[in-house]
Amino acid sequence: MSPHKLLAITNDIGGFSPALATWYGDPYGAGSGGACGWSNDVQSPPFSAMIAAGNANIYCKGKGVEIILCTRPPYCSMNPVTVTITDECPGACNNVPFAFDLSGTAFGAMSSPGQADNLRNLGRVDVQYRRVPCNYGITKIAFKTDPMANPYWFALTVQFCDGNGGLSSVEVAANGSQQFRLMKNIWGAVWAVDVDPSFRGPYSFRLIALNNEQVIAINALPFGFVPGKSYYSLVNFRS
Numbered sequence: 001m002s003p004h005k006l007l008a009i010t011n012d013i014g015g016f017s018p019a020l021a022t023w024y025g026d027p028y029g030a031g032s033g034g035a036c037g038w039s040n041d042v043q044s045p046p047f048s049a050m051i052a053a054g055n056a057n058i059y060c061k062g063k064g065v066e067i068i069l070c071t072r073p074p075y076c077s078m079n080p081v082t083v084t085i086t087d088e089c090p091g092a093c094n095n096v097p098f099a100f101d102l103s104g105t106a107f108g109a110m111s112s113p114g115q116a117d118n119l120r121n122l123g124r125v126d127v128q129y130r131r132v133p134c135n136y137g138i139t140k141i142a143f144k145t146d147p148m149a150n151p152y153w154f155a156l157t158v159q160f161c162d163g164n165g166g167l168s169s170v171e172v173a174a175n176g177s178q179q180f181r182l183m184k185n186i187w188g189a190v191w192a193v194d195v196d197p198s199f200r201g202p203y204s205f206r207l208i209a210l211n212n213e214q215v216i217a218i219n220a221l222p223f224g225f226v227p228g229k230s231y232y233s234l235v236n237f238r239s
Contacts, residue, residue, distance in 0.1 A: 031103030
């Protein structure tokens with residue numbers, strides 16, 4: 001299941017919990033990946049703008065994918081939509097126990113045919129939601145180098161981890177070796193480590209998920225990498 005796939009029509013909301021859904025930005029916009037370090041990547045596959053910000057009880061440091069079911073007739077299609085939590089919604093979002101602030105595109109995707117603008121005009125609707133594992137289809141784990149990376153500070157965003165979506169640790173090995181160094185999670189999905197100019201590519205990464213599953217991406221980042229560019233590995237966790 002890709003994060004932008006519409007699920008089958010259902011009237012069964014067993015296992016779902018109540019929440020409030022709002023939307024932000026352009027009516028047909030992609031939203032933001034700000035608090036998770038995704039930046040404008042959310043507008044491209046595999047997200048394809050099907051993202052949301054979650055309030056404090058949902059955000060959980062950006063870990064997780066949610067299925068949202070809008071049930072308000074005649075505006076909602078009753079087709080649950082799957083969104084990835086890529087940002088945090090502070091302030092008024094926390095006036096209710098659980099709240100999603102969706103991109104304009106994702107909010108409109110909950111609508112019945114021809115009702116997208118009418119649904120967005122409501123501004124806010126009650127929904128049902130449940131958490132599901134991350135599954136990015138054929139997209140493998142990617143490493144997006146930080147624009148500020150330099151010979152003394154190595155940082156990157158780890159993208160598209162299937163399963164829980166969260167990592168308990170990230171280690172990096174330089175110069176094509178297997179001598180791994182522990183990186184620090186500084187915010188969102190961004191990991192960093194202090195280095196010196198001898199710490200050069202190609203770089204390999206050892207990732208450990210929250211369920212202790214481990215993968216190693218060998219030589220996933222080349223020598224002379226371009227800061228701000230994403231490099232795709234050949235590995236992913238089991239979804």
